[in-house]
Amino acid sequence: xxxxxxxxxxxxxxxxxxxxxxxxxxCSIIAxxxxxxxxxxxxxxxxxxxxxYLSKNKFDLVxxxxxxxxxxGLDIFKSIRSRSDETPVCIVTGYLTEELxxxxxxxxxxxxxxxxxxxxxxxxxxxxxxxxxxxxxxEENRPN
Numbered sequence: 001x002x003x004x005x006x007x008x009x010x011x012x013x014x015x016x017x018x019x020x021x022x023x024x025x026x027c028s029i030i031a032x033x034x035x036x037x038x039x040x041x042x043x044x045x046x047x048x049x050x051x052x053y054l055s056k057n058k059f060d061l062v063x064x065x066x067x068x069x070x071x072x073g074l075d076i077f078k079s080i081r082s083r084s085d086e087t088p089v090c091i092v093t094g095y096l097t098e099e100l101x102x103x104x105x106x107x108x109x110x111x112x113x114x115x116x117x118x119x120x121x122x123x124x125x126x127x128x129x130x131x132x133x134x135x136x137x138x139e140e141n142r143p144n
Contacts, residue, residue, distance in 0.1 A: 015060040015133040016040045020050040020076060021092065022069055026119060030063060033124050037135045047071030054079060059087055061131045064110075066093035066100065074103060081108040088131040092119070 017034055021027050022045045034041040042057070044050035047068045053059075054076070062080060066073040073091055080087055089110040093100065096114045104110050111127065113119065 014038050014040050015128075016042070016057065017133065018042045018044065018050065018053055018057070018059045018062045018064075020044045020047070020062065020068065020073065021065045022046065023065075026065075026092075026115065029119060029121075030124065033121065033128070037128060037133055039133060045069070047073075047076055050076050051079065054083070058084075061128070061133055062087060062089045063113075063127075064089055064091050066091055066095065074100075074107070077104060077110060078107050090127055090131075 015037070017039050019027060019030050019034075019041060021030070021043065027043055027045075031041055031043070042053050042059075044053055045068075047070050050064075050068075064073045064076055073093070077089055077091065080089060089108075090113055091104060091110050092113045092115050094115045096112055101112065104112075111130075113123065113127070
């Protein structure tokens with residue numbers, strides 16, 4: 001059972017986000033937003049890198065590109081769901097089809113974002129807030 005201190009520490013610590021994306025421009029947009037939210041952002045440009053991060057860390061949110069140079073996001077999503085149904089996953093793809101939506105839903109719940117049109121700052125902020133990623137002021141900005 002978690003103690004009250006563990007619960008409070010989880011609420012106050014910066015959120016950990018895994019971004020699985022091979023396009024530098026998209027990584028830059030999301031990195032800027034993560035910095036505004038004072039999040040710990042881990043960027044994996046390949047499926048192999050994502051699996052390595054997932055084996056060693058628990059994330060508060062995973063932003064998952066579907067098409068990667070060495071695999072696809074569905075395999076990573078299956079791995080995430082096999083470990084925990086709690087990790088929020090947002091599948092980011094330029095190739096959103098009914099077939100893909102059905103394949104993902106057969107594995108578990110995920111939110112879909114179509115790139116590039118849905119990757120606006122407003123939409124990304126809404127995704128962050130929906131999944132509990134809260135802006136936390138940096139240490140130097142916190143009142144004494």
